[in-house]
Each structure stands twice: as structure tokens, then as C-alpha cells.
Amino acid sequence: MQKALELARRVSDRLDASGSQVALVARIGQDLSKYKLRFSHLGFVVRDHPDGRWSVVHDLNLCGTDLSQLYVQGIGNFFSDDLHEYEAALLLLPQDIQKKLEAFLVSTKQIKRFHEPKYSAVAYPFNTLYQNSNQWALEVLASVIAPEGDIATRAEAQRWLKEEGFEPTLLTIPALTRLGGRMFKANIAFNDHPDEFRWSDRIYVVTVDAMFDFLRKRYPENTRRVLVGLE
Numbered sequence: 001m002q003k004a005l006e007l008a009r010r011v012s013d014r015l016d017a018s019g020s021q022v023a024l025v026a027r028i029g030q031d032l033s034k035y036k037l038r039f040s041h042l043g044f045v046v047r048d049h050p051d052g053r054w055s056v057v058h059d060l061n062l063c064g065t066d067l068s069q070l071y072v073q074g075i076g077n078f079f080s081d082d083l084h085e086y087e088a089a090l091l092l093l094p095q096d097i098q099k100k101l102e103a104f105l106v107s108t109k110q111i112k113r114f115h116e117p118k119y120s121a122v123a124y125p126f127n128t129l130y131q132n133s134n135q136w137a138l139e140v141l142a143s144v145i146a147p148e149g150d151i152a153t154r155a156e157a158q159r160w161l162k163e164e165g166f167e168p169t170l171l172t173i174p175a176l177t178r179l180g181g182r183m184f185k186a187n188i189a190f191n192d193h194p195d196e197f198r199w200s201d202r203i204y205v206v207t208v209d210a211m212f213d214f215l216r217k218r219y220p221e222n223t224r225r226v227l228v229g230l231e
Helices: 002-018 095-105 106-113 133-145 155-161 173-184 208-218
Strands: 024-029 040-049 054-061 068-074 085-092 170-171 202-205 223-231
Touching: 002 024, 002 040, 002 054, 002 085, 002 223, 024 095, 024 208, 040 095, 040 106, 040 208, 054 133, 068 133, 085 208, 095 106, 095 133, 133 208, 173 223
Parallel strands: none
Antiparallel strands: 024 040, 024 085, 040 054, 054 068, 085 223, 170 202
């Protein structure tokens, strides 16, 4: 708990110094090093308290189930979820995107619009059957980045992302591993992936890295990645 609260304090300090109102914040909830990934989960961090404190809006799998739920948590709670390592990554966003996100995230109706409760950790990025936590955040981002009125549904968000060149992360997952995951873990499903990918062990997913890369390429002058850790 001490580590979580200290990390939350340092992240809050960096956010305060940045002048941001909304940013992306990622944590290391599990060890993904075998896939050459470090950060596993992200959400939107929003300055939404009169005294300047920060909250995190994110989608979270309900432990041991195939369902997810949207949460608004204090930043300390966000880092108190049994992390694998106590390090965070922030992505600071362009001012115009921040303003649109700020208006979007204060509306319960709005944040639920792109939420699919049926959860899979390896949900295919261009199929609406399931959703993983990072995918919800990505589809919300698509809805505020695209021209106003262009995106009202998950399918429209995914189509726009594909057209705009979003590149999901490729995971090579052998058939036996996929079978084990599907049989023994409720929060993993592969039946939303196209057969030509699934049967050749190519599983494409929305990850923190993929989202950060997409935004940094789109806004090279107005985004900044900041790492915050414990010494």
C-alpha cells in the first residue's frame, strides 16, 4: 500500500507540473515480458475535484468472470490493485483532445456508450463481440478525435481506427496455449478473431504500446510520454 500511494503521489505531481486536465495513465498489472510488453492496462486520468485531485476512469475485468465494468477511482486506488511492478506511464495529450475528453468523461451516459460488458483480454480490435479494457479507452479516443458526428457506435469507431492506420499488437499464441486459455479462463476468448489469423497463431490485440504509438504518430508535436517510478 505504501508503494501504491507513493507512486500515486509522484504521478499526481508530474500531472500537476504538466498543466494537463486529462491524460492517459498506464500501470504494470501483470508480467507481459514474454510478449515484449511492459504496461498492461490504462485509463484516463482526469482532474475532476475542486481541490485539484485526480481520478482515473477505466474499464476493468471483474475478477474470474467474462464481464467488465467501468470505474471512476482515486489515483491511489488505481495503483493499489496488486501491481507486478510499481511504475507508471503517462501520455500527455494535445489541448483540444483534452477538452473534448474532459466533456466526455464527466457524462456517465457518454462513457457507457462505447462500453461492451462482454470481456476478453485478447479481444480482436476490429470486432464488437468482446472488448478488453484498453480497447474501450481507444474507442472513446476515436470518438473524440474523429470529426464531430462521425462516430456514434463501436463499429464506427473501429472502422475509423482501421482507416486511420491504427496498428494493433501482434501476439504469437500457439494453439495449445489458446485452447488452455479458453478452457480454463473465463476472461479469454478467441472466437472473435478472423480464422486466417487465429489458425496461424496470430492474435491481434489493443495494448498500451499500440495506443501510445498510434497517438504519438498522429500528434508528434503535441504528445509526450512520461515514465514515473519508485527509486
